[in-house]
Amino acid sequence: MHPETAPYEQGLLDVGDGNLIHWEVSGNPDGKPALVVHGGPGSGSSPGGRRRFDPEAYRVVLFDQRGCGRSTPHASDPAADLSVNTTAHLVADMERLREHLGIEQWLLYGGSWGSTLILAYAEAHPARVSEVVIASVTTTRRSETAWLYGGVGRFFPEAHERFLAGAGHAADPVGEYAARMNHPDRAVRERAAADWCAWEDAVLSLEGMGTPYTDRVDDARLGFVRICSHYFAHGAFLEEGALIRDAHRLAGIPGVLIHGRLDLGGPLTTAWELARAWPDAELHVVERAGHLGGTETGDLIQAALDRFATTGARPVPDPTAI
Numbered sequence: 001m002h003p004e005t006a007p008y009e010q011g012l013l014d015v016g017d018g019n020l021i022h023w024e025v026s027g028n029p030d031g032k033p034a035l036v037v038h039g040g041p042g043s044g045s046s047p048g049g050r051r052r053f054d055p056e057a058y059r060v061v062l063f064d065q066r067g068c069g070r071s072t073p074h075a076s077d078p079a080a081d082l083s084v085n086t087t088a089h090l091v092a093d094m095e096r097l098r099e100h101l102g103i104e105q106w107l108l109y110g111g112s113w114g115s116t117l118i119l120a121y122a123e124a125h126p127a128r129v130s131e132v133v134i135a136s137v138t139t140t141r142r143s144e145t146a147w148l149y150g151g152v153g154r155f156f157p158e159a160h161e162r163f164l165a166g167a168g169h170a171a172d173p174v175g176e177y178a179a180r181m182n183h184p185d186r187a188v189r190e191r192a193a194a195d196w197c198a199w200e201d202a203v204l205s206l207e208g209m210g211t212p213y214t215d216r217v218d219d220a221r222l223g224f225v226r227i228c229s230h231y232f233a234h235g236a237f238l239e240e241g242a243l244i245r246d247a248h249r250l251a252g253i254p255g256v257l258i259h260g261r262l263d264l265g266g267p268l269t270t271a272w273e274l275a276r277a278w279p280d281a282e283l284h285v286v287e288r289a290g291h292l293g294g295t296e297t298g299d300l301i302q303a304a305l306d307r308f309a310t311t312g313a314r315p316v317p318d319p320t321a322i
Contacts, residue, residue, distance in 0.1 A: 001051040001302065007062075012072070013100055015093045017084035022070035023063040023097055026050050031059040032130075032309060033103045035094070037110035037118050038062075042227030044069025044220070052109065052301060057309035061106070063097060065090050065117075068223050075226045076219035078182055078189070082230045086237040091121045098128060105313045109305065111135035112266070112291065116236060116243065119274075123249040130313055132255040132281075133304045136263060136291050137271035139243040140236035148265050149174050149232070152203055155264060159202035166195030178229035181222070193225040203265045207290040244270075247277035254311075255281030256304040258297055260289030 010024035027050070036049040045062040053060045066085045067075035074080060094117075098106065107130050108118045115134040122129045138144060150173075153160030163173065170176035180192035197213035204212070216224055231237070255278060259271035268285065275283035286296050293301075 001048075001298070002054055004047070004051060005055045012070075013093075013097055015066070015089075015096055017081070017089070018073065019066050019084065019093075020072045021063055021066060021093055021097070023061060023101075025059060025061050025101065027053060027055040027058045027060045029059060031055075031057050032311075033059045033061065033101075033106035034305075035061045035063070035098075035106045035108050037094075037108060037114040037121075038065065038069075039110065039112035039114045040068065040224060040228060041065060041113045041117075041231045042068045042075060042224040043113075044224075049109075052305050054306065054309050058107075058305075059103075061097070061101065061103075063094075066093065067227050074219060074223050076222035078184065078226075082182075082226070085227065085230065086234075087117065087120050087231075088237060090117055091124050094121050095125055095128070104128070105130045107131045107133070107305075107308055109133045109301075111293075112138055113140065113231075116140040116238075119243045119247075119250075120238065122253060123243065123246045126249050126251075126253060129250075129253050131308045131311070132250070132253060133258075133301060133308070134255070135258045135293055135297055135301055136266055137257050137259050137274055138266050139241075139270055139274070140231065140238065141240055141243075141270075142235045143240070144266065144270060145174065145232045145235070147267065148203065149199070152264050156202045156205070159199060163195060163199035163202075166192060166199075172233075174229060175233040177225070178233040181226040181229050189222055189226070193221045196225045196229065197221060204291060206262070206264070207292050209292050212292075244273050244277050247274060250278050251280060253280055254308070256300070257281050257283045258286065258293070258300045258304075259283070260286045260291065260293060260297065262287075262289060263291045265291050 007024035012020040064071040167173035167176035200213040
C-alpha cells in the first residue's frame with residue numbers, strides 16, 4: 001500500500017433533508033479523481049482507504065454516507081429520519097459531491113455494500129465513471145440478505161439461534177431488528193445492536209480476523225446496525241435483481257471484480273452473475289479468501305488501481321445526441 005497522506009481539503013456538504021455529508025480529498029489536486037465508497041451500509045469511511053492510491057497520481061475523495069461517520073445527523077440518534085436515507089438518496093449525494101468538487105469523471109472503488117452503491121451510481125450515471133474496482137461483490141438483493149441472515153446459519157447453528165432469539169424468533173428477523181433499532185429505549189437498541197454484530201462476526205469467524213463488528217463501540221455500533229437493518233429490511237430500496245439486470249448500462253466502463261471463493265456471507269454467485277452481464281469487467285476469484293480478503297485480494301486491488309492510474313478519462317457522450 002502507498003504511504004499515508006493527510007487530506008488537504010474537507011468539508012460538510014448540504015445534501016438536503018437536513019443531512020450534511022462529510023467529505024475529504026487527498027493526494028494530487030491535479031491527479032486522476034477517484035472516489036472511495038465505504039461498506040456497511042453505515043460503516044463510515046476509513047483513512048486507510050486512501051493508501052490504496054498512489055498519492056502522486058490520484059486525487060482521492062472519501063466521504064461518509066448519510067447518517068454515519070462524521071456526517072450529520074448520526075443514525076445512532078433515533079430522531080434521525082431514515083426515511084430520507086435510501087439508495088436513491090445516496091446516489092444523488094454522490095452526484096452532488098462530484099459536482100461540488102468540479103469532477104467530470106471519477107474511478108469508483110469499494111467493496112461489500114460499497115459495491116452495491118457503486119453499481120447503483122454507475123448504472124445511473126455511466127458517463128461520470130471512468131473505471132470501477134470492487135472487492136467482495138454484493139448487489140444486496142433480498143435473496144442475498146436472506147442467505148446472510150438465514151441460509152448461512154446452517155454453518156453456525158448455535159450463533160444463528162442466538163441471532164434469531166435476539167429478534168424474538170420473529171418471522172422476519174431482519175425487519176424485527178430494524179424495528180428494535182428504532183425503539184425509544186436505548187437499552188433495547190444496544191441489546192439489538194450487540195446481537196446483530198455478534199452474528200456478523202460469527203459469519204466471518206473462519207477468516208481469522210477477530211471480531212470487527214463487535215469491536216465497534218457506542219454510537220458507531222448503534223448507527224451502523226440501525227442503517228444496516230433499515231436497508232436490508234427494505235431490499236436496499238432496489239427492485240430485486242435490478243443491478244445485474246441493468247449491468248448493460250456499464251458497457252464501456254472497465255471493471256475489476258475481486259471475490260473470495262470462501263466468502264460465506266456473500267457467495268461467489270453474485271460476482272459471477274455480474275461478470276457475465278458486464279462484458280467490460282474482469283473477475284478474479286481468490287481461492288483461499290473470504291469476505292474480508294487478505295494479502296492476495298489486496299494485491300489484486302492494488303494492481304488494478306495502479307494500472308488505472310495512468311489511463312485517461314473516457315469520452316463523455318453528448319446527452320443531446322440522438
